[in-house]
Amino acid sequence: MAYRRTLKIGVTLTLIDLAGFVALLLWGVHMVQTGVQRSLGARLRGILGAALRNRFKAFLAGLGVTAVLQSSTATGLMTAGFVGEGLVALVPALAVMLGANVGTTLIVQLLSFNISAVAPVLVLIGVVLFRRADAGLRDFGRVMIGLGLILLALHQFIDLLHPLTGSSLVREVMAQLSGQLVFVALIGAVLAWAAHSSVAIVLLAMSLAGQGVMPVETAFALVLGANLGAAINPVVEGTAGASPEGRRLPLGNLFNRIFGVVVALAVFPYAAALVTGFAHDPARAVADYHTAFNLVLALAFFPWLKAYARLLERLLPARPQAADPGRSLYLDSLARETPVIALGGATREALRMADALEAMLVGLKAAFEKADKRGIGELRRTDDVLDRLNRAIKAYVTSLDPEASNADDHRRIAQILTFATNLEQAGDVVDKGLLALIAKGLKRDLIFTAADRAELVALTDRLIANLRTAGSLFVSGDERGARLLMREKEAFRDIEAAATAAHFAQLRGATTQTVETSALYVDALRDLKRLNAHLVEAAAYPILEASGELLSSRLKAEA
CATH class of the missing domain: 1.20.58.220 (Phosphate transport system protein phou homolog 2; domain 2)
Known part of the structure; x- marks a missing residue:
């Protein structure tokens, strides 16, 4: 009886620690995003607006802006504002979203390297800048603190997962999940939707795979779900009461993600074998799979953006409606x-x-x-x-x-x-x-x-x-x-x-x-x-x- 009580207490404390480190990871991602948005938000919006002349520049602008913001949702929000105001066509807006989805993979690639030793230095520099610098550098200090917290959370998370690698129960559960790829992808989608961040879920998948807690193929399925879940929030929160024109971009991005996930699951054994053969480190393999998925999907859709835009316009035709002068138009x-x-x-x-x-x-x-x-x-x-x-x-x-x-x-x-x-x-x-x-x-x-x-x-x-x-x-x-x-x-x-x-x-x-x-x-x-x-x-x-x-x-x- 005493052994069972001790075991329950130990499991409970471990779960609390896991939840705490996940929350720290999410907060670090949030600090990076808000710091960049405060310091560069207006400038990035101007860069994005200037690039929306053709789909090639739009793709590169979406990639670059999202790489800095680390939020495809924020990039999509700015682009949706341009579309809703009639300032940009749907084709370059869709190109921006393809670039934004690729841009979110860059920080994952960076954090796939073992750079946790610099986390205290980043936090120290960030705190000094935040407390003693002017407004611009203070926001940059927030970014440094966020990066440090992400690295600390990942390091602690890995240390906490290490004892679980030898657990027979954990191995049995993961073995059961390895044959349920669709179910794992749905779990990843729900987690990314709840966290409002695909980056955080991909980083978790990297940690689980890197410590051997989760098979790398199961981590790949979790990554697919994270990419899908990141496209759900703009649809759920941004299309309620919006005009058909305002719904086209978020729904178009979601359909793009769904198509990519379905195809990726269909060719999963071949793609997984190719990526694992190229990258032997499990964490590196997860990061590469995440990048490859978004890059291949962007290359596949890019030549067909005009036809895709026409399809979305047919599915969501503009409807004439009496203008209500008392209804807000710009409060997104x-x-x-x-x-x-x-x-x-x-x-x-x-x-x-x-x-x-x-x-x-x-x-x-x-x-x-x-x-x-x-x-x-x-x-x-x-x-x-x-x-x-x-x-x-x-x-x-x-x-x-x-x-x-x-x-x-x-x-x-x-x-x-x-x-x-x-x-x-x-x-x-x-x-x-x-x-x-x-x-x-x-x-x-x-x-x-x-x-x-x-x-x-x-x-x-x-x-x-x-x-x-x-x-x-x-x-x-x-x-x-x-x-x-x-x-x-x-x-x-x-x-x-x-x-x-x-x-x-x-x-x-x-x-x-x-x-x-x-x-x-x-x-x-x-x-x-x-x-x-x-x-x-x-x-x-x-x-x-x-x-x-x-x-x-x-x-x-x-x-």
Whole structure:
């Protein structure tokens, strides 16, 4: 009884150690990916976008970008964004994914060599850079720490597996699995899907095969499954609610993987014998098999990409649908793991809010000119669009992984939230203030004088110009433009003060209708001033505050 209890405790502790080292391996891979994305993400996106002119350059760009990012999912995400925006055709996008799948094998090749001795040095250098360097080198330090953790995890994992090589139970289990290649491949697919990383699963297969715990042929099947599982996440997470055009690339990559795995299983005995004959070390053989699978599959599909793209377009034809202005277009769920991409999409969505608010102001101008109720209902529905987009942007940017965001990302998140919130509040001023005033005046037969109407129309034109300036400042961050927009706040304040003084001057001897019309005009000016204040706060305030040019208070300092 005591022996059984001791055995159970020993097995439990071993399993906990195994799980801990696997978690350390996954975390190391995550640190490498996030470090590279923070330091080079925008640059790599630019390189990838510039290369998407033909499939040859696209293939090489996909290979190179993924070799640096060590995430085919991130590369596919950037490419899918280009495809979804209509900036690139499907053929070069598919070529990028073929290159990306080959690019993920390069770090596996590097780690197949016995370089675990440099792991402490990598961690030491990474920690020094992370704690003492500037933002760019700090992210590079994160990459070094991640590589060190990967090597440490693999080394400890191998040491833990060593006693298992002589276990008869382990050998029996592995012997049973060696005849169930399809089952092993499915296990690899599930593990890669759950870990969001084919690299980690391939590294585990290398360790198991290298220590003799798993036959090399079984490790090959696990590698096939890992390649399949890595293509599942973009489909599961990125195609829900997406247009047919947006689903073509992830589904095309998945079909490519499925085809490759089926063919590889069909010729498995011949391919396995060829690779093991070429590489005698089991771990090296697993790395070579992983590279060979992706390279052969890329070479096989590359000449047929045009025909494959046409097939995908037939399977997923574009369907005409009524555009919903309140539905977000650029808030990609997969981009949450890559803040530099996610914030770009959120910025584009916030600019859509500026377009919607401009449409409201154009309609408001027409309402001032014509003084009728037609179109007021449509303008109020536009305010609902602003509310929906604002909610979507807030939910999206607040869901970003804070660990994957640097200081610049957090600043940009604050700017996006400030811009979107103020535009939504400006829309409320139009809806609940100005449009309500126009409806109230029409109900009471209060008509603005020609001079008042001309002034309101001119101020609305001025607001439209200020809104466009705010949108430009939101993108450019120009301090001179922010100062110009800031002066508009003073101008509207002076206009309102002058109109209020004129209104009180008219009160003596004026008719009731004249007084009510004048009061309505002053209320309209007050709301236009409030609307302009939201535009200034949306774009000018964040820029001037960041540069230290904004006073904390308008109160005169005490003597």
